[in-house]
Amino acid sequence: MKIIGVDLGGTEIKAGLVDEKEGLLKKTNRPTEVYKGPDRIVENINEAIKELDPEMKIDAIGIGSPGSIDRKKGIVRFSPNFPEWHDFKLAKKLNKITNKDVFVENDANSFTLGEWYFGKAKGMKNFVAITLGTGVGSGVVTHGVFMTGNDGIGAELGHIVVTPNGPLCGCGNRGCLESIASAKSVARHAKELAIRYPDSKVLQMAKSVEDIESKHVFLAFEENDYLAKTVVQDTIDAMARAFGAYIHIFNPAMIVVGGGMSKAGETLFEPLRERVKKYIMKSFIDTYKIEQSNLVENAGILGAASAAIFQIREEK
């Protein structure tokens, strides 16, 4: 089976031709051009598809998008990438032009399926996938089942409370993992502290308080910067409590971690692995691995293609 996977970002459309067995064969990209309206986005996606497969021999198209997705109807109900559009009938519009089956899935589920079919969790029956991006996305495969729950809205592992009465989260609660361990939250935490530590390397790297990003924090952490250490240690401790919960709950063979913040690599993973041990029972020691995703820049494309492959297999 051959699929075109489309990673629909707010500024860029990344698309790739993916073979079910061989993985990514070739890829391309286009500007999204959100300001030109929904029809233009659909046209831009179509152009990318035609470039990758001019004879349209593909079996289907998979699209991964952040936000709230109605996967049955192929509708983007709401996406932070296109805040002005609601209930964008993406699958239907693209199907009209391409005459191919189009599947739409949110980016966290796409990432999980991509890891399952092409990544470090390939073929595993029990794993947890976490993306540390602007928010915290997640997905779970347990006993070989892609777990979404009774209404298909579960596996929201980023919204378990890890710090009671902690920072306000976008979801309305306080102290969710996402309110502490997303790239956005790490940057916010550093910004709050930067006023008190004007000599911090974080500030030197970012140039100004407003421009602080999570990557500056991790770079400064490697250089033993005090502010960075405070933020990173808090983040890792909150993550470790959440990961401990996932381990007790799912008894997974692996937790695979992707998203922008995972690029910090062993700077993040080494202390995280160590800290997680503090929060698990003895019987769970050595039952799991915590790994950085190796799909990197192609995670979005492979994930989107995987979402289509998954749906096609489910329908069979």
Place this chain on the structure above:
Amino acid sequence: MKIIGVDLGGTEIKAGLVDEKEGLLKKTNRPTEVYKGPDRIVENINEAIKELDPEMKIDAIGIGSPGSIDRKKGIVRFSPNFPEWHDFKLAKKLNKITNKDVFVENDANSFTLGEWYFGKAKGMKNFVAITLGTGVGSGVVTHGVFMTGNDGIGAELGHIVVTPNGPLCGCGNRGCLESIASAKSVARHAKELAIRYPDSKVLQMAKSVEDIESKHVFLAFEENDYLAKTVVQDTIDAMARAFGAYIHIFNPAMIVVGGGMSKAGETLFEPLRERVKKYIMKSFIDTYKIEQSNLVENAGILGAASAAIFQIREEK
């Protein structure tokens, strides 16, 4: 299929004849007589079985026991009910005498399966089961799969950290749900406070600090006792954070709650349902029910029988 379910307690053996479709047909009990040694326990179980089914027409025997169980080998590795015995080959010994298949399962998994086959969660594809007893036991059915994880040791929902740096838990961590919301933890919390509140109704009911049990706390809570309110509100808040996590993670149609402490009934459930709403995202409102188990005194027997039914169906 007809099964004898055995609820193996530290002081009492409860046994019942259970029909796969009709539920509990009749039941009996015997003293466990732990002090007389393992062989005597097996003999006591056997006597209960013979009383219930003299002609031995049953298909199998299911035994539920607290502690660490090797369900594949039918071994009780360790149980708080028989602290001096390790690796007690219960299934093998009882099989020799009865010539029937014997299945052994821990009490939390048994409870979950009992709820699935005979309780409020009957036939559900997505639910979470929690027992609030001496400890916090738990089990999960997701997408129709009884979830135990990669090594069969998952679904330990009582050991997620709900209060960082909270009370020490029996598992070695701090602030697990079990360290706050088990009957034992509620009693401990009340005992700690009783010294400061000598006029508390909790103390009047229990007669002495040492004799305080969780039931005294809930009875005094109904009478607006200050100490009891402090303890119950803390307990409910911790439970609500945990339940919120389960809802975000599993998107279950129901959380069914049993165990000794659940007998507090609406005194516990009403404020708990209200508090859980504080910890969940809007999209999860009205997707779940939180219900008290109605299997009551027969939960152990039906659970043990269900564990056997489950294993037999799995083997098919």
